[in-house]
Amino acid sequence: MESSGGPLYAPAGPSVDISRSLEEDSMVDGPLISADALHSAIRREFQTVPTHAYGGLLSILHVVYVVLSVCLAVLCVLKVGQEDVCASVLGQVKGDSVIVFGKVGLWALVLLFTGCVQHHHTRARSRGYLRFYRQMEGLKHLPLTVHSAGNVLVLVVLAAQLSPEVSTYMLLSVLGLELLVAVPCLIYYTVKVMQFNRERAAPDVSQEEHSRNFSVTSSPTETGFRECSSLEEVVEKQADLIEYLKQHNTLLSKRLLNLTAQH
Template identity: 50%
Template sequence: MDSVRKSGCGNNANLEITQSTEEDPLVDGPLISQDALESAIKREFRKLPTHWAVGVISFLHVVYVVVCVLITVFCWLSDEHSAECTAALNGIDSKTLVLLGKVALWVIVFIYDQFIQHHHSALRRRGYLNFDRMTRGMKNLPFLIHSAGNAAMLTVIAPASLLDSLVRRLSVYLLLSIICLELLLSVICLLRYLVHVITFNNKRPRPDVTEEERYHSHSGNSHTETGFRDGSSLEDVVEKQADVIDYLKQHNSVLSRRILMLTGQEIRA
């Protein structure tokens, strides 16, 4: 009777071992070195390709302002070149041309803003949460500045006749001031953002979670504070935790595929 029980226990043990081996085929496989995994992860770094968009939008904005200044000087403020301006513009009113150019520029800035948002969402999914938060205000400001500029121009154009009756060509000076101020503020924000992007691409950092683990491993402190602390915003903490969880899910999926690929290479070798 005892021998039957022992044999039954032995069969169950063998069955459990067989099942666990079948469920986890990597148990008896070759171990993957940490250097191989780290080198595979390092190759995943992708530069943020938004610097060229900053250059394009800045160039177009400068061209628009230069055209507006030329139109203002030769068509609005000077009566000597009115016929020449009409011939050069093919009969189109100069104010209409300026407004149409402003609308076209706003559409381009809107496309630029969507392009930036798309790449920053991808960057956040790759684990670079701190950089996205650091540049959040800078990357959103150009679109807000152009939208505010449109509102200011409409505010000046609507009572243009009343303003010109108070001071001759006052609406023209106000429009030109708004356009130049808009350029100044937009270029400052774009240059600041461009510096951060170039620095980020040159540093080629690891994701925030990896950098934090590396920092604490070198400092000998394994405890990390990720909870709510005095002086911190609860919304920011919740948003950061949600981003970290989303990144870790994707990171684990990528790492699992890397492990399977490297394991297959080790087995074939």
């Protein structure tokens, strides 16, 4: 029985090896994807942040609003010889009230701009651009902070119940100061976003991997914990990187299938 049992079970190993080798050969015989093709496919996935156009438009609207407010204050509030024209255009509405209404409308536009910026920056963060997200974190909220502070100063001026001339000058001073602070911030933000879109850089993970592979004197990456870094910041960065890697792996699998089908 033992001698007869040997031949019965002996061929099992080679048959399994043959089937495995056939399966492996079928996988190897598939079309190979070059690294250049895969790299170019990943590079095409860069998505620009369109908020630079909104920032430029908002800057122009802010300048136009201040210029019109100055003209309206001089002609209709201080009444420099244009009372009839102001009465025909504004009717029963006072000139300083129109300026305040315009200020509220401009603040609403800045609030909408801030929400739009937050949305697009969050999307850039999910695509792996955590460094860009952190660099613009304080700058993207600064215009709204400046306009909100200007609204508070305008309310203080109106609540003080000063003479019409003094109140108008104070109101124009607030608008001018707001213009000098908010518009440079918007211009600087617009320039930074345009630079980011023009560079079309790879996500932070890819940049760190590239520097670690090709730079001999490269500094350690910031993914791990460092004594000088905050633990909360490290945990947040790691969570962002993990979320990005999940999305990136899914997108990379789709690209591999598409390129395999093309070849």
